[in-house]
Amino acid sequence: MSEKKPRAGQAKSKDMADVSAAVNKYKGELGQLIPILQDIQAKFYYLPKEALIQVSEATDIPLSRIYSVATFFKAFSLEPRGRHMVSVCLGTACHVRGAPKVLEQIERNLKISRGETTSDFKFTLETVNCMGCCALGPVVRIDGKYFGEINAGKVDSILNKYE
Numbered sequence: 404m405s406e407k408k409p410r411a412g413q414a415k416s417k418d419m420a421d422v423s424a425a426v427n428k429y430k431g432e433l434g435q436l437i438p439i440l441q442d443i444q445a446k447f448y449y450l451p452k453e454a455l456i457q458v459s460e461a462t463d464i465p466l467s468r469i470y471s472v473a474t475f476f477k478a479f480s481l482e483p484r485g486r487h488m489v490s491v492c493l494g495t496a497c498h499v500r501g502a503p504k505v506l507e508q509i510e511r512n513l514k515i516s517r518g519e520t521t522s523d524f525k526f527t528l529e530t531v532n533c534m535g536c537c538a539l540g541p542v543v544r545i546d547g548k549y550f551g552e553i554n555a556g557k558v559d560s561i562l563n564k565y566e
């Protein structure tokens with residue numbers, strides 16, 4: 404049975420026990436901050452402000468330093484994100500093969516624009532410039548899984564896998 408995760412954007416004080424667990428797991432280790440932040444991000448899908456304050460207090464790492472690390476790495480988000488990250492490549496190779504139409508279809512299906520998260524925190528949509536697999540374009544990546552040679556007509560069936 405899989406562990407039920409809290410809804411993104413709804414970190415409550417009871418969830419802060421998970422932050423303590425992450426801190427305790429790595430406390431005292433050199434370079435502890437990034438793994439702690441990774442664990443928190445995996446739990447909440449972003450880095451809630453309350454969690455970062457708790458990390459700062461528990462590790463004596465200044466909050467400003469924590470924010471600077473959190474904003475430096477693109478993998479971390481300070482804004483609530485959906486459980487599934489949908490990335491649409493708009494690099495040149497994908498663009499000329501129809502990626503803008505794929506993006507439009509995904510935006511229609513999810514009823515959000517790029518950079519936004521659905522109101523149920525299920526999906527966040529982003530665009531990227533190249534995923535390094537141009538021959539498969541247009542390419543869409545969801546939670547690290549790549550879908551190649553996508554067209555607008557395939558969008559429904561791909562997103563349905565995550566419903």
Ligand code: FES
Pocket residue numbers: 492493494495496497498532533534535536537538540542
């Ligand atoms: S341009 Fe899309 S993968 Fe390279």
